[in-house]
């Protein structure tokens with residue numbers, strides 16, 4: 713069954729106290745909002761993860777995700793965090809391939825492919841982000857960019873592993889800019905992604921996989937975006953830092 717997912721990416725925001733408060737509010741508010749085929753994932757900075765796992769304990773509808781992991785299992789990599797460490801505190805997801813990591817930390821498709829495999833080997837589910845820049849869209853290259861990101865980042869995975877990945881289409885020009893892809897623009901790309909997955913793996917697998925939209929998603933535009941056939945939820949940045957907005961976005965599913 714294809715899951716509907718709303719994931720919050722806090723990025724480098726919220727100190728420990730603020731993070732605990734925000735997460736408590738979200739957990740208290742989403743108890744009855746999340747149905748069986750739906751999932752809420754919160755991705756705070758590393759430092760919050762262990763405490764938030766403890767805090768959510770009784771709420772099985774909310775999962776936690778990290779925002780990054782190293783591509784090797786362990787070793788002399790000062791300042792880095794291993795997938796096994798993230799898993800060991802009870803975290804289920806990890807965001808990989810985010811455009812901010814690609815742009816500011818020079819993460820290449822090849823490195824990301826390694827990170828995906830390391831995450832999966834350690835039983836973490838990747839939320840794998842793909843998306844074009846404004847220049848690439850204006851040049852009409854968005855489909856080829858996305859195809860290449862899929863091929864290089866993910867298509868060496870087995871069927872069994874690919875099934876564990878959540879995809880997120882995040883047009884770079886829409887992230888944190890207030891510019892959202894229109895529901896039609898987003899649907900067009902999501903359908904393209906599903907066709908590519910179908911051709912590489914199978915129509916059944918393509919039908920199962922969740923593809924989230926990300927980029928200035930908010931309580932006002934979420935309903936129209938999530939109503940599209942191939943949009944299975946959202947990866948939410950700015951609006952995930954306000955509990956009310958985040959929960960409003962989650963509630964969108966039940967209005968559709």
Ligand code: PGA
Pocket residue numbers: 721882886887888889926927928929947948949950951
């Ligand atoms: P935004 O960020 O919602 O603030 O645009 C989304 C993301 O970067 O995941």
